[in-house]
Amino acid sequence: MNVMDKNVRVLSITQEKFRQGENVVSICESYRIIGSEYKNHLLALVTSGGTQAIFSFAASKWIPESFSDLTIECIYPINDDFKLETSTVGTVSQCQFKLSSTYGQAVYYYYPYSSSPSFKEFAHFERDVALAGLVKLPQPNFQWLEFYLRQQDNFQVIDPRIADGTSSLTKRESKFREELEKREHEYIIYKKFRIYTATWNVNGQQPNDVCLGDWLSITDEPPDIYAVAFQELDLSPKAITFNESRPDPVWIRKVMDGLHPGAVYEELISVRLVGMMLVIVVRQELRKNVIRYSTETVGTGALNFMGNKGGVGVSLQLNEAFICFVNSHLAAHTHEVDRRKEDHDEIIRRMQFKYGIVQRSIDEHNHIFWIGDLNYRIIETQGRTPFDEENYLQLLKMDQLYHEMQCKRVFNHYNEGIIRFKPTYKYDPGTDNWDSSEKNRAPAWCDRVLWKGERIEQLTYESVMRLQMSDHKPVYAIFLCGVKTKDEQKYKRVHEDVLKRVDKYENDNQPQITVEQTDIHFGMVRFNETYTRDFTVANNCHLPVHFTFRGKDGKGSKICEPWLKVEPTQGELITGDSLSIRVKLFIDQHTAWRMHRKQKESGSEVPLDILVLHVDNGRDIFITIMGEYRPSCFGFSVETLIRLNNPVHELNLKELLRIENSIDTGPSSPNHIEVPREIFLLVDYLYKNGLKTPNLFTTDRQYSKNANLNDIRDWLDVWEPGEFVGVPQTAAEALLMLLESSPEPLVSPLEEECLYADTFEKCREIVKILSIPKKNVFLYTCFFLQEVLKHSTYNRTDAAKLAVIFGRVLLRGHSFLRNHHRSLSEKEREDRRTAFLYKFLVNDIREFVRNEIPIAMAISQ
């Protein structure tokens, strides 16, 4: 394929994106800068049924080779809203332009030269677009676009920046606003409001008997909104010094009295700064449509602060539009054009309307009306041209404001209606005669009304000669203004629909995680052995996810049973990532009895635990840990062990638990023995083989991890009379583990009382009332330990050390069970446990043992 073929293909590929009757006229290559990325875009000018639109395509491949490489990213119908702006003021690149229309706007960049002849150079493309814009059908029909707009909606793209977590998903609330805004054209209408603006410099005069009806009520139709501006209400030094800002009730009364009699009006708000006052009045029935408003004053007089010059303003929201009225009195005198510009700039800079924490500048309004005594004069040429009463409009060409605006020095983008009235300044008060005073001021159009914004039509722009009390004549201008308004019916429908979409959006954007398997099988598990299983969690959704294993009983609770360990317990996964989770199972002497309670049924695999995998802002997944626990003698009470007629090996968990549960109620076993065989076997072995072993018992339990322990476990579980399978040290550790593994400590339920028994006498009393099996084992153990101590020269142990080790095991207590002994610290508890046991190791207990359990003596001898 040669280069030319390839290029022609781009146009035809693009054409393939469209239906019959929709023709791609022109394509142009461009790029957008999103974040720090440059993304190629193909712009296509498409025409159908006499209407045109620009489609902006994101391209997954550049240059695109198939229509599937192109995705519609935005559509710009060439309608009244359409704009292609090439202004490069203050921009990054000379080669940039901005597209905006009903459904959105974006900045694009183009290359100075096209990379292939298939693309039109930007200038040509721009010309094609401009030509398209010239075609104006009486009723343009853009319905063909709906098809693509819908497609765009349903197309859920994986945004790589969201997927990898660098950018976050649009929040529900913003999505809602965004959607509503996108569909504004469906429910927004432009309702016409009649706005009456008026300005008068009253030269410090009191209103007295003046009637403002001549100024404010001279139209047939009653206006909807009045903005009445005054200057020089009060020229007193006092007012100026104190920056008088209380609206003048006398003048407001006058205004209210002079309004159009055809409607009922209400003063919305008035704002004043010294001589300047702006009174905003609305028709009563419209008051509720003014959703909010705010006022602001800017003094630009002496010290750039005093209010003898400057401006006052009112900002208001009427339906969906923000409207701003500014009344300003700019610097006086013919030669002070620059001062006027400074005042103007200062007002624009400082007039920030406050809406809560948000500030709104003058320019941030849909409709702006700037009125007042702007004080612009007629440009003086050599000497003053005598005022020509017939052709005064000629003078307008010499109007300073006109010139300033031409040069874009002030009031940028503001409009003014054609002036057809005489200069409004300066007259001898009480007359229509030009100033005859000594100063002999030249006539000028000081008092003006300017506007800026969309959908504003000026109906009238006039002065009123009849009001003569001031040296200025009042001016007024009437406007019809198309105010952005919601059609409530349509809005309700769109709103409902958008809500539905937002719900769907929220549901569709739930972070999801995939778990390879929700049942984790461990199979047969045994005491004191470690098992591990791994499973994978993956993120296959288009959002990054954060997951945690969650506690089952609310915040802070353990995420799993004590015999399990899960790692990691939380994690972050970006789209496409997966992570291996390791579950470790280890049933030790502290947890075996708990496992027994958990596993009421045995035989088949049952849940050993259920993990809750929680995805932030999403669902919870239950992961069931399955397994079958094969019990050993560890984890049963001494009461249970003495009742066994068979070794544990020959019993299943169910049978063992039945025996354990029948202790209180069931008949005692005929083969009832005094001390569990398992304990006897270990003690007996140690008695015969271990008394002289150095470090038989150590406080740090050096042999607790020894693999030999599991051989001993199996040996104990079969009651084999055969040779012992371990060494004295591991036998000693096994003994400790066995004593430790019972569901309750050997001194239960008196473990707390033990801590407060300060004499040997009291200690013995406690032991006396223990259950017989517990007492037997306790004394049997102590008796054995005394034997150990007899050989301390060999085994290098002493009573204090043994008391610590066995105190921890035999007297272990659940401090959390008994609140009233909370006052003891863990250290104190340990010391007292040691002290308790110590008494049984250093005192002669033979007599005591003989009285309590004569048979036990027999065993050990």
Added chain:
Amino acid sequence: MAKKTYDLLFKLLLIGDSGVGKTCILFRFSDDQFTSTFISTIGIDFKIKTVELRGKKIKLQIWDTAGQERFHTITTSYYRGSMGIMLVYDITNEKSFENIVKWLRNIDEHANEDVEKMILGNKCDMPDKRIVSQDRGEAIAREHGIRFMETSAKANVNIERAFCELAEAILDKTSGQNTTENAERVIVDHRGQDKQPAYKGCRCAVE
């Protein structure tokens, strides 16, 4: 100035035996879709849907729970905090109906005391396979003073209505209205004699 897209947020919960159609009911309500492939819910899912009741926009956050026996203990920890609970059984499955009592007990033990409840007899689009009569469903609801409806997620019968009524009951409670009426309202919904009896309307249209 983040405008909230709703006035109230109600948290609802769907419970009931495995396979009675809780997920389908939720899917029908939130997405207006139905799929007949059975995928057991292994965990807790939720969907949201905003409804408008008495001029108030109410965002319903509906939690769908795993129905399998082994998850019963764990799912009860999700009861607290929910304002309304749908107890679902399958009219073609006797056991699922009998278990309603058990589910009610679970609610008593684990849910907020003032939680609104509603019993749904789902799959009423299958009259041939029906085992639990509508009368039995009504009887148990009456006995416990709970609302009742027969529904079909497949044929889209009473789904929207069930959720709206449950939400409305919560709304009554939260806005403090109808506190005196509540005593009557809790019973199977018999509205106005002049109108069609209310639960006639709940009767499955497919039958």
